[in-house]
Amino acid sequence: MRWISGLLFLGLALAQGLVLPFEGPKGYGLAQAFAQGLKAPPPTLLALLLPDLPWRGSYELAGGLYTKAGARLARAVTGADWVLLGREEEGGLRLFLADAQGAKEALFPTPELAWLWLQGQGLAPRRSPLPAPGLPEERLRALAQGEDPDPLHQSALDLKEGRGSGLLEGLLPQRLLLLWQGRLPRAYEAFRxxxxxxxxxxxxxxxxMGEGDVLERTAAHLLLRALEDERWKASARRLAEAFPELPLAWEEVSFAAFQEGQGKEAKEALLKALALRPDSWLYWTNLGWAYYLTGDLxxxxxASERAVRLQPNATAYYNLGLFRAIYGDFLGAKAAYDRALRLDEGEDYPEALKDLEEREExxxxxxxxxxxxxxGLEAKPLYEAFLEAHPKHPAAFAASRALKRxxxxxxxxxxxxxxxxxxxxEARPFRKGEAVFPMVRLEGLPYLGRxxxxxxxxxxxxxxxxxxxPLGFPPLTAALEETAPAVTLPEEGRYTLEVRYGEAQVLLPLEVGPESLARRLYALGLEARDLSGQALLTPKEALGPEGETLLLERTLKALKxxxxLATAPRFTTPLDQGPYKGRSVQELLQNPTPELxxxxxxAVLENPELLAENDVVNAFVEWLLGP
Known part of the structure; x- marks a missing residue:
């Protein structure tokens, strides 16, 4: 009994805190050493069982796992009393500790000094050395990836597959075990x-969840944001106040401030976000705009130059172009706008044009x-207006040349x-009732107009x-292949099909023949296959003039x-209803007719599901037997 009670005591101690795998080349070994000293479960278990957060982007959206925010969210999602993470850096080992009081971060030249810090935090036993990891790095890495698991790690894999908690019961926090058993916390349930x-x-x-822990309140805010609920702005500010280590919260405050025209608040929020994520190109991009709104050009x-150094992006380059244009830097603005246009996938230029419209320079x-x-928009009146207003401007020559172009x-x-x-x-000649999709190539000189x-x-x-x-395409597009909208051919006969774009047009004659079963099946994406899975028709045959004839012939052959094989009683017993009453499925398979x-x-055309996942023989039998 003494051994059993000692094990139970150890289990209770283990459940109080978690050490997650550390980031770095020796991360698993270091994490294992700290876990052994803190009497915490093996970090390799958490490599298998730490769940993603319920929103898209998981920890990365919130600033990353190896941050104070990440540690705090990991504590909330697992239900642990405390969570410890670490990251190897050039300057040493950085630890992130989340507990009931919040989150702490510190950088230490050596793991031993980090261990002393944990003693000061009341987690590690005083005057105890940092243990050596019980397993080599390679073995720990394999366990973390679920390779060659021992019984404990097999229990973790079983838990993920829904086979119970096994040896993990009492070892890991109950909230984490219940989550993997399908008992979703409120944050996950809300996103479901x-x-x-x-x-x-x-x-x-x-x-x-508005007054819950960091996981619930972050989830609540993101839900309000996703559903465009007007309360999201107030929620962002409360989230930042409650959890100032969460860069996402300050990012959201900046969005709220931008929408309200509060450039100063947006700037201050982004500076706080950047203090937490100094290499975020998004934050630097938006900070540049916040400075612009406050008049700090x-x-x-x-800030915009820093953003494009971190991650070239159209928005920051458009902003740079605007700022340099305001300064009168023609070449600098042109270089920035040229880069923005190359990066723009067609979503950013409208805002850039709007920003320019608001300026008088x-x-x-x-x-x-x-x-x-x-x-691809109308530019001639704008160039003419520029030349009329500023005929002596150094850019007048470029405007004149553009007009000639x-x-x-x-x-x-x-x-x-x-x-x-x-x-x-190519699907010509067409048949009655078919939709015609013209595939076209458009070319514009110098650029394709919209x-x-x-x-x-x-x-x-x-x-x-x-x-x-209407066509949408990125700036600088000079050529494009596109599908024109379809028109349906109502009857047999002769038609003319016209395709036009702006001043360009093409007219082509169309001969329309009678309906074709093979082509109608093809248009629905249905493929007739025999019992072996072999297609009865190639695409070229299905679209060809003999498509229907070939389809009927080969279907008859496949049925015969x-x-x-149709020897079961349900196939040899005569049908008791329907148009083929009195004949068995076997008999109809033996002697099918083209009409049948x-x-x-x-029937397949009326109910495509009949053939969608079926071969033609089984689909035919199901049709005969009925529901």
Whole structure:
């Protein structure tokens, strides 16, 4: 009994705190040494069992696991009394400790000094040496990855697979064990409700978590933000006040301040966020804009330059272009805008144009025209306005040259093929009832202008159908392959199909024949396969003029070949209802007719699920037997 009670005491002690794997080349060994000294469970267990946080981005969204915020969130999600993390750095070993009082961070030249610090924190036994790890780094790394597990780590793998907690009961915090057993904490439950579209239930749970721990309050805020609830701004400020070590909270405060036009508050929030994540290109980008809003243009430039050094991004370069244009730096602004345009995927230039519209400096007007031209927007009036207002400006020559270039601008349109499915094979000649998708190539000189791609169906001088699709593409686009909107061919006969984009147009004749079962199946993405899984038709055959004939012939063959296998009573007993009443499935497989197969495929067209995951034989049998 003395041995058993001692083990139980050890189990209770172990459950009080957790050491997570340290980051670095010797991280597992160091973490194991600290865990042994602190009588905590093996960190390799936590490598297997530390759950992701319930929101997209997990710890990274909150600033990273190896931070004070990460330690605090790990403590909340596991239910431990304290959590210790470490990271090997050039200057030594950095520890992050989260407990009931908050989170602490310290850098130590050696692990031994870090161990002394933990003694001062009341965690490590006083005057005790830091133990040596009981296993080599390679073995610890293998255990952390679930390789060649011992019984304890096998229990962790079993827990993840839903097979109970086994040896982990009493060793790890109950909250962590229950989470892996499907008892979700409120933060996880709220995001589950959100994923299921239960908005009101998710909001109600978010409100209930508003005064919870760091995990619950962060989750509550992110839910309010995701659901665009007006309370998110107040939530951001409360979150930052309660957990100032959370960079996400200060980031959210800055977003709230930006929306309210509070540049000073945004700046202060971002400075606090950067104190926690000094290498965040996003924070430096936004800090540049915050400085701009407060009128501090020199610091706005410096912050934006720091942002693009960390991570070239369109927003920071657009901001740099604006700031340099305000200063009158034509070449510097042009270089920044050129880089922004190359990085822009088509989402950022509208805001950059809006920012320029709000300025009165001469170069602001010039670069409005410059960006508009390269984004495919109307630029001529802007260049003309610049020349009229500033005929002697050094940039006037560039504006004049741009106007000459725009006089020769043109757009070319080429129809590459007509398809039944966007991006697919050429599908002419078409059949009655089919949708025609024109695949086109557009070219613009010097850049492709923005507009709508249109498809028109003509017959005897009348427009029978007309569809349009506005195109979106990145700046600097000169050529583009795109699928024009489809039009449906109502009847057999002769038509003219017109595709147009701006001033460019192409007209092509279309001959439309009778319906084809093979082509209709193909358009739905359905493939008829025999019992072996072999497709009855190639795509070219399905689209070809003999597609329906080949489909019927090969289906008849596949059914006849399967007939000897249909020996079960349900297949040999005559059907007691339906159009084939009195005949058995086996008999119908032995002697199928083209009319029977055609009726089957008509049923498939009405209920595509019949063939979606089935071969044609089993689908045919299911159809005969009915529900």
């Amino acid at each position: 409700l959100l994923a299921e579209g239960k908005r009101e239930e998710a909001l109600a749970l978010a409100a209930a 020199p610091r706005a430039l410096l 001469p170069l602001a007007l010039f670069f409005r025209a410059y960006l508009a031209e390269r984004a 725009l006089k020769t601008s043109q757009v070319r349109l080429q129809v590459l093929r007509f398809t039944l499915i966007p991006g697919d094979l 507009g709508a791609l249109e498809t028109l169906l003509w017959q005897e001088g009348k427009v029978l159908a007309q569809e349009a699709k 070949e399967a007939a000897p 197969v055609r009726a089957f495929y008509q």
